[in-house]
Amino acid sequence: MILRLFRQYHTENAGFSRRDGSAGPGASATYIVTSHKNGMSVQNGNTIRVHYIGELTDGTRFDSSEGRDPLEFTVGSGMVVPGFDAAVLGMKIGETKSVTIPPADAYGEKTDEMIVDIPRGEFGEDFTAEPGEQLMIQLGDGNQIPVTITKINDTAVTLDANHPLAGKTLVFTITLAEILETNPDA
Template sequence: MSVQNGDTIRVHYIGELTDGTRFDSSEGRDPLQFTVGSGMVVPGFDAAVLGMEIGETKSVTILPVDAYGEKTDEMTVDIPRAEFGEDFTANPGEQLMIQLGDGNQIPVTITKIDENTVTLDANHPLAGKTLVFTITLAEICAAEPDA
């Protein structure tokens, strides 16, 4: 039995950048469970598990277009430092949650701070990166009966 689109599966994985830097792993945790093709994982990860069999391990390289996309300048904004208040203390590299006009919150990374401006980057931290995953298929879960 191999993985098909629409299957709910459980996998162990190690995610690394091309330089070997590990950015995520299921080691020491339960396997990641998701439904293939549902958009729960990046498209390249979805595609990589198709056809895998229980116990199989594979390594796959996923380009930015099939992961978190390319980094875009449109996702970077300069905000007047005064909008953060007098007590604002932060450093480049730190993350903040900002609230959008619709009430949703998104994570942003501070990329630059000067006396007048705070530059925020809303690109995903892995945008523009090629990802390397080692994936082991742990289980193909039983299908949920139709209600």
């Protein structure tokens, strides 16, 4: 039952991020360009490299490329959340942009359908875990998805398959480092 529910959601939504590029009702992103240089600009289909800092609206940093290689992805391919894809369009090498991305253009809203109770016996007698721990659940099609244990009692284990950033507004500072490939059809 649980695997069917996760598989159905995963199939219908292509994972936890919205990969179709659509925005939810009333969603909008805020862009602030802080610096840029002249030259070629990013178009859909380009393979690019960016440095970024990802924060929540309260300033809590959840990810960054600092101290690592830049993030490389093909714009418009669904490799990043839709709001990040949209933010890099038109950027030029060396340009830095700050963008605020609402949940609809990031990891979506948190949904109750992604929270389920599983009978404790299905985990085996030697199962030991604490709320807050993450597990990987294998779906019927062989794919795996991460879930977070939110509650454990004598009869059930509550699992949450919402993305940890679901329901959150994200703030990214993005610097375009390179445009590696251009899309000849763009």
